[in-house]
Amino acid sequence: MAVFTIKVNGKQHQVDVDSDTPILWVLRDHLKLVGTKYGCGIAQCGACTIHLNGNSIRSCSLPISAVGEQEVTTIEGLSEDGDHPVQKAWIEHDVPQCGYCQAGQIMNAAAFLDKNPNPSSEEIATAMNGNICRCGTYTRINKAIQTAAKNA
Amino acid sequence: MTVVKTEINRRSFLKVSAAGSAGIMIGFNWLASCTSPGETVSIPEEWFNINAFITIADNGEVTIMSPNPEIGQNVKTSMPLIVAEELDVDWNMVKVEQAGLDTENYRRQLAGGSQSIRQGWQSLRMAGAAARRLLMEAAAKKWQVSVSNLSTDKGQIINNETGDKIGYGEIAIEAVSIPVPEEIKLKDPKDFKLIGQGVKNVDAPKIVTGEPLFGLDYMEDGATIAMIEHPPAFGMKLKSLDAEEAKAMPGIKDVFTIDTTVGEPQWSDVNAFTELVVITGESTWQVMKAKKKLKIEWEQDTPAESSTDHAKKLVDAMSQKGEVAREDGNPAKASQSASKVVDRTFSAPFLAHNTLEPMNFFANVTAEKAILVGPIQTPEYLRKSVSSLLNMPEENISIDMTRMGGGFGRRLYGHFGVEAAAISKKIGGPVKLIYKREDDLTQGTYRPAYRVNYKAALDDNGKMVAFQAKGAGIPGSPLFQDRFPAGTVDNYKVENINIDTNISTGAWRAPRSNFVAGAEQAFLDEVAEAAGKDPIDFRLELFDRAINDPVGDRNDYDPERYAGVLKLVREKAGWDNKPAGVFRGVSAYFCHNSYVAQVVDVVKEGNDLKLQKVWCAVDCGIVVNKEGAINQIEGGIIDGIGHTMYSQVNFDKGAPVQNNFDQYRLIRHTEAPPEIEVFFVENGIDPTGLGEPSLPPIAAAVANAMYQATGKRWYHQPFMIAEQEELIEVG
Structure with missing residues (x-):
């Protein structure tokens, strides 16, 4: 066990955990930020996607010891009032079915649009390929990201 | 009024x-x-x-x-x-x-x-x-x-x-x-x-902001984290446990075994593994890490089954006499005098549900009462099972349902709730049971494996004069004897063969239909071709027979509504004016009281095939919430395509070979059709099911379209894997 100071959604937090603890479980168990989901634990499904300095990463496979002073952003911190263009587009297109994967999808989409503000449908599909939606909302996700790009 | x-x-x-x-x-x-x-x-x-x-x-x-x-x-x-x-x-x-x-x-x-x-x-x-x-x-x-x-x-x-x-x-x-x-x-x-308009999902604002909604998100202060270790293979049971090293790991509270055998089992008490090793601790990661240090010996209890055994049993079943579920006329005799007989065999593997939220449950059991919270499709049955396990009256047990990160039938079988109750009773406090993905994927309750042989006989005019189906499944046949094409042909027979297994199986989105619709509708595509007829015309002729002069009185579909969705999809897709460079397949099915017809457009991109668009006509009566209804239909189509093309669970001496998403292939964004267009029949009839009906027929619409593009028929699922690996001579 060791004490780590990490910056999550703009706030400093101190946690006393094993140094190999994935940031996913620090968020969920220790900071009670449960919007970030556990799906596979091996960086295959994308349900645990968060931003590290604005880049989307799989929090299930990133130990807290590797975070350092980098800024962590979770779905809870993506916007003040749930009004990020991607979140708004998700509601406009009524994307979620079960909803479990959607926080990860949204985080991945938001980071992607930061780098590619006007993507084609094919570019969106490729960028989102690491995020599994078991309910099969891919066509809606694709259209929602196109809408978010227009409204950003 | x-x-x-x-x-x-x-x-x-x-x-x-x-x-x-x-x-x-x-x-x-x-x-x-x-x-x-x-x-x-x-x-x-x-x-x-x-x-x-x-x-x-x-x-x-x-x-x-x-x-x-x-x-x-x-x-x-x-x-x-x-x-x-x-x-x-x-x-x-x-x-x-x-x-x-x-x-x-x-x-x-x-x-x-x-x-x-x-x-x-x-x-x-x-x-x-x-x-x-x-x-x-x-x-x-x-x-x-x-x-x-x-x-x-x-x-x-x-x-x-x-x-x-x-x-x-x-x-x-x-x-x-x-x-x-x-x-x-x-x-x-x-x-x-x-009703009939679209309103947004009431939980969407919470979903997109990450508020706690799901079972895995539910936690109470002071609750212990628990995980289980079940036998690595079906047919095995616990022999001995050495927990010394795991117990010495940081944050670990205890390691023990539980027996979750329910005295009065419900239909929902499907579970091959009732004796489990439990490890408890302070945090999820600590328990996950220590779980790897458990030294457990397992022993063979019942014979180990491998996929090669399953394949052999299914193939052998096709040459056995089955239990006759329905026989109209004399199909054997009619086939002898027919001008053509089409004889084809289709198969599909075991599938896991893979809800993206793994199994989990919260339980707090005291001497007087039990409080359970979590994702469960069958809370009433879970309470009966927990009552039986704890020997506690049902009125002392409360169950709250969280939003579920997927169901697909998996959470009909609430053993994880029973396990949470057993663990809470043992430790005398609140517990949160969490399955790792690997625990979830290898626990079972799989979609059974199936094989079906169809024989259709045609006369000189291309009229189907006999239809025979023989279905086998591990453990049950997938056939429905009173569904289409029952009632459309004078000589008709359905036989079933059930093969025992020690692998636990259960309902998976659109049980049995999820395989048999695709097999039947791909087969009829071939029969229509042999008859020299357009596949939609061929089906409509069969429905005409069922409308005007049905064979038998047990046919459990309405042929006019069935034909109606085919006519609608034909019109909307422009079936009779197919664009150049597009290859098309059609399929239709009736299940869960709703009628669905689909056309799939495939295009060639170099040597690859790409699913370009799915056209889908649905008769589910009155559409309650249009936006949500379309979403369900799209999801069923993509789910169906994914499992038809990519997914399977295989066994090596009883052990599931695939244990996480690096090996179990789920459909991904680039593999989904970029466009799905849905059309509803407006008839004012009271509404029927929508969670399942769009899934079953899509396998055949895809197979039939890919045939048009490649000249190759697709018989064995998953198409992208099994077709290459199929060791068995294709029918």
């Missing part, structure tokens, strides 16, 4: 009581009876199975309880929407809350079989209409006018003569003392304001 007569009996149909200082709470007791005289609507027997709660606040806010478990099928939006329609309220004034398990006031709190809307339709409407009537009577009394002079709109009662208005919230307290009406008038569907 639809009038529904209520009969008040000993356990009154409606219980009206004051809820706090203001507002009314109307609790429906669905044990009461309801009849439909003369011109009134006929109420299905299932009417007793559903329920609702309406709370109206003095400010006009309406809370509608959603009784059924939400697994992503969107009933938490669509069921309250039906209540709100008849109540005639502004949807923006409605708040929806998930009800817990409450068998006193609710019936059939179950997510399965695409039945929530179908079975809830009349009773949910009545819930809204009865409340509206009470409010109107209260207003009539206040204004000293007849109810017939009043109307309602968006949560307000209007005096048609004076123009006076009063809000539901203002009159609600007066409605408490109004006796329950004997008859309830339901709206004419043409007057619907909400």
Whole structure:
């Protein structure tokens, strides 16, 4: 066990955990930020996607010891009032079915649009390929990201 | 106008009581009876199975309880929407809350079989209409006018003569003392304001901001984290446990075994592994790490099965005589004198459900009571099982349902809830049981493996004169003997062969249909080709026979509605004017009371095939929530394509080979068709199921389109893997 100071959604937090603890479980168990989901634990499904300095990463496979002073952003911190263009587009297109994967999808989409503000449908599909939606909302996700790009 | 007569009996149909200082709470007791005289609507027997709660606040806010478990099928939006329609309220004034398990006031709190809307339709409407009537009577009394002079709109009662208005919230307290009406008038569907339109998923704002909604998100202070270790292979059981090293790991509280054998098992108590090793600790990661340090010896209990054994048994079954489920005419004789016989065999592997949220449950068991919270499709059955396990009366056990990160049938089987209760009892405190993905994927309750052989005989004119199907499954045959093409052909036979297994299997989205629809509809494509006919024309000719001169009287489909979706998809897709460079396949199926026809467009990109578009016609009667309905249909199509093309569970000496998503292939974004267009038949018939029906036929629409593009037929799922690996000679 060791004490780590990490910056999550703009706030400093101190946690006393094993140094190999994935940031996913620090968020969920220790900071009670449960919007970030556990799906596979091996960086295959994308349900645990968060931003590290604005880049989307799989929090299930990133130990807290590797975070350092980098800024962590979770779905809870993506916007003040749930009004990020991607979140708004998700509601406009009524994307979620079960909803479990959607926080990860949204985080991945938001980071992607930061780098590619006007993507084609094919570019969106490729960028989102690491995020599994078991309910099969891919066509809606694709259209929602196109809408978010227009409204950003 | 639809009038529904209520009969008040000993356990009154409606219980009206004051809820706090203001507002009314109307609790429906669905044990009461309801009849439909003369011109009134006929109420299905299932009417007793559903329920609702309406709370109206003095400010006009309406809370509608959603009784059924939400697994992503969107009933938490669509069921309250039906209540709100008849109540005639502004949807923006409605708040929806998930009800817990409450068998006193609710019936059939179950997510399965695409039945929530179908079975809830009349009773949910009545819930809204009865409340509206009470409010109107209260207003009539206040204004000293007849109810017939009043109307309602968006949560307000209007005096048609004076123009006076009063809000539901203002009159609600007066409605408490109004006796329950004997008859309830339901709206004419043409007057619907909400039903048929699209409203957004009520939980979407919480989902997109990451609020705690799901079972895995539910935690209480002081609760212990627990994980289980089940045998690595079906047929094995625990021999010995050495927990010394694991127990010494940081944060670990204990390691022990539990036996979750239920004395009086329910149908939902499907579980190959009842004796489990449990490890408990302070945090999820610490328990995950220490779990790897458990030293467990397992021993063989029943014979180990491998996929090669399964394949052999299924192939052998095709040459055995099965149990005849239906035989019309003499198909063997008719086939002998036919000009052509088409004989083909189809197969599909075991599948895992892979809900993205793994199995989990919270339990807090004390001497007096048990509190359980988590994702469960069958809370009523879970409570019976927990009652039996704990030897505790059901009334002392409460179950709250969280939103579920997927169901697909997996959470019909609530062993994880039983396990959480057993662990909580053992440790004497609250516990949160969490399955790792690997625990989840290798635990079982899989979709069975199937193989079906079809034989169709054609006469000189290309008319189908005989149809025979022989189905085998591990453990059960997938065939439905009274479904299409039963009734369309004089000589018809269905045989079933069941193969025992020690692998636990269960319902997987659209059970049996999920395989057999694709097999049958791909087969008929080949038969139509052999007959020299267009595949849609060929099917329509069969439906003509079923409409005009059906064979037998047990055919469980309506051939006119079946033909209707085919005609609709033909028109919408422009079937008769196919664009150049597009290869098309068609498929249609009826299950869960709904009819679906699909056309798939495939294009060639170099050496690759790309699914370009799916056209889908659906007859599910009245569409309650259009946006949600389309979403379900799209999801079923993509789910069906994914599992048909990529997914399988194989076994090596009883051990599942695939244990996480690096080996178990789920469909991904680039593999989904970029466009799906959905068309509904508008017929005003009471609504039927939508969670499942779009999935089964898609396998054949894809196979038939890929055949057009490649000249190759696809018989063995998953198409992208099994076709290369199929060691068995293709029929």
